[in-house]
Amino acid sequence: MQVQAIQHSVSLPAKYTQCKMYLSAIARCLHFFQISRNEKQWKSWFDKEAPEEEVVPNSYDQSLDCFRRLLLIRCWCPDRTIAQVKKTLFWVILDLEKMWEESDPRTPLICFLSMGSDPTDSITALGKKLKIETRYVSMGQGQEVHARKLLQQTMANVSPGGWALLQNCHLGLDFMDELMDTVTETDFVNDSFRLWMTTEAHKHFPITLLQMSVKFTNEPPQGLKAGLKRTYGGGLQDFTPKCHKHWGKVYETLDELKHVLCRRKFGPLGWNIPYEFNQADFNATVQFVQNHLDDVDIKKVIQYMIGEIQYGGRVTDDFDKRLLNTFARVWFSEEMFGPTFNFYKGYNIPKCSSVDQYLSYIQGLPAYDTPQVFGLHPNADITFQSKQAKDVLDAILSIQPKDSSSGGGETREAAVSRLADDMLEKLPPDYVPFEVCLCPMNIFLRQEIDRMQRIIALVRHTLVDLKLAIDGTIIMSENLRDALDCMYDARIPARWMKASWASSTLGFWFTELLERNRQFQAWIFEGRPKCFWMTGFFNPQGFLTAMRQVHMAPGSPPIYPLPGRRPDGPQRERRAHIRVKDSRLYSCPIYKKPVRTDINYIAAVDLKTSLHPEHWILRGVALLCDVK
Incomplete structure (x- = not known):
């Protein structure tokens, strides 16, 4: 839906335009052309605390099946997606004893570890209940010898047998293939033998071992x-x-x-x-x-x-x-x-x-x-639930089959090739190296342009090679495969993200690249602007430092700090321990993006407040220059 051109146009009030992309994508199976006629009903439904529990306007409550209703909730209220999903799922409490009854000596039981949860005590307790001895080895460097000895003792077709528990198998991946051969090819195995394993999710864990095993996880209670x-x-x-x-x-x-x-x-x-x-x-x-x-x-x-x-x-x-x-x-x-x-x-x-x-x-x-x-x-809670829904949908999207389409529609490769052509056409030309005078603002501009040039060159090189790989001229490397998958799913390729900035979608990211380039081009050819787009800088703190150095030179006009700001600027504020001197002022940090790291930090401003600053500190209040 994200790649194919949307043919269906949906008439929506202006306040719902953020939902238009999603509603247009499902217009082929759901008809929302009458939304504008019943705007009050839809707005009333949208403003409910739990819309998924309410009756859908326009009599859609009777005409939508379970899946289409989920699509509707996803488009209108992304933060309520998981709540709607939970209504259609059956939650089962983990029962290790039933899993043991369904297993056999040649089928390992693999537990995927989650934060705050370790099944070792539960497995050991079950063994004691069944009067079966449980012995374990924690995998790591040099532990393969002990693991082999443990398997020989517990698998032997003589009493007493027992259970073997291999912990943290992601730290002993080299032993996993040998382990799989031992379990499947041993001629005689004790009937009481079971192989329990714990591991974190790892991309190099043997797929064959996963396929032949019983897989489970046990997350700790939340709240x-x-x-x-x-x-x-x-x-x-x-x-x-x-x-x-x-x-x-x-x-x-x-x-x-x-x-x-x-x-x-x-x-x-x-x-x-x-x-x-x-x-x-x-x-x-x-x-x-x-x-x-x-x-x-x-x-x-x-x-x-x-x-x-x-x-x-x-x-x-x-x-x-x-x-x-x-x-x-x-x-x-x-x-x-x-x-x-x-x-x-x-x-x-x-x-x-x-x-x-x-x-x-x-x-x-x-x-x-x-x-x-x-x-x-x-x-x-809306932010948390929206992020949770996005993570789940991204995971589902990432495990979709990557093969080319066998039907009559456009293939993945053709869609990505067309997208690459469009991006190459809009991509700005390379910057020509030039000398700059030793002025703090010019030095800062040169540093920003150097980083922008590296990103432009990386994007152009990736797109050109990707088109050649799709045509079969060169080999499709791992990086090119990642770029193809990400571009098809409207995500940012990992190499681009690492070298640039965070953004929600590939479209927003590429638009920001063009806007950043436009600001630098205007600065170079039209002179220093009177207004700067702080989010468009890689290092906004460096910009503030350069600006301060320029105005500290003899004969330069002074900088007038904002009311309540300390005159020594944001750099010292960042290094020093932050203290609120005035009980009516809240020192509010400013970030370029929603991810609040040093890379996105710009400065801090003191805001007057009628409440105690502790109220806003506990709420994590900050100023954001961009929310995409």
Whole structure:
């Protein structure tokens, strides 16, 4: 749908133009030509909190089958796509015993590891229940010898046999082919033998081994309720000293913080960088507080240890460090010991004296956590659900067959070749090397043009070679194959993305290339512009530095900083620890793109606010120059 020309035109109100591309693509099977006549009904349906649960206007509720209804939801409300999918799927709880009953000695059982989930304990517990010994080897360098010995012992056709568990097989890929031959070609195998394997997804894992195996995964429970239940159900007594009256509240707050810090699912709104906070960080924090609860000022010490050492030691971004310190400052304060303190409405610190009472309180928590629990705006959930839907659809798209079309339509190669011709025709010519005077602005322009020239040359070289490979003149290399697949799916080839900038689709990316080139051409041939497009620079911080150097020269006009800004500029602000001097000012970062990294960072501005700046820090508020 993304490559083929859209023949069907859909009449839509202006406010729905962002959906036009998707609606046009499915117009062949769904007729939306009457949307403009019933705009109020469609708008009312669109504005519902859960449109997939409502009746579709224009009597489409009766005429659409399950799949076409999913297409409709995908076009109108991308963030509700997964919710609609869940209505048609059956969710099955993993049952290892049933999997064992369906397996046989020559069929391995492979578990794909996910973050926070390890099936080792469950497999061992099942073996004990069935009175079968389970022995395991963790794969890695030099572990092949131990793996061979383990297989010989457990596969032998003499008692007792048993189960073999090979952990982290992605670290021993060279042994996988030998393992497959051993399992399939051994003449006699003990009937009680089973081969369990755990691995991360890896593109070099043998396909044949995957095809002959039973594959499963076991993701950990999601949400605060499941996380708290797992913590308190795992032996809180080991951490509970009886010497301090506030220990229960401190422990509950530490545990709540541990799960709230997992707001990385919200992407850049949660953390600029997705940190891997784990159970070891929590245990270290609990142990420190337990040892020093009576000796130190609990408020200041806990705030410092959490924000700078226990959790803060993993944080590398200045604004992420500010967020973490804000959590520590807001939650670990004197109000924490008061009766009215709560993390969010419905999430308070219970007065419990036993683990059973804590578990009873946890059972009453909501099953679904709203973004406000993590300190975010409710709209953060829309961003998360839209990203989740995009990731699922991209994965489905990536595993589609790549063979040429056998029907009468246009083949993949022909479509990509036509697209390559169009891009080559629009691609700007190469820049001619030139000398520049030693002026900071000219040096900055030369550096930007050098990077742009490398991208233009890379794109032209890839497109020319791709056309030759499609015609059979040269060999289709791995990079060219990736470019063909990405261009057909309207995605950006990996080599182009690595050398340039992020964008949502290939069309947006190529349009930005032309716009960047247009700005540089105007600067070269028409003189320095009065207005600059900051997003069009590779290094906007370098532009600000060059501009400041120019105006610091004798006789140059001064730069007047924005109200509330420090006169030493963004470079020093970035290196220094960010502190809010005025309680009415929020230091708001500016980024080129939604991905909030140092590459996209431009500067920070101080914005006046009627609320405390901590409110906006917890919500991850930032200014974006581009959202595509």
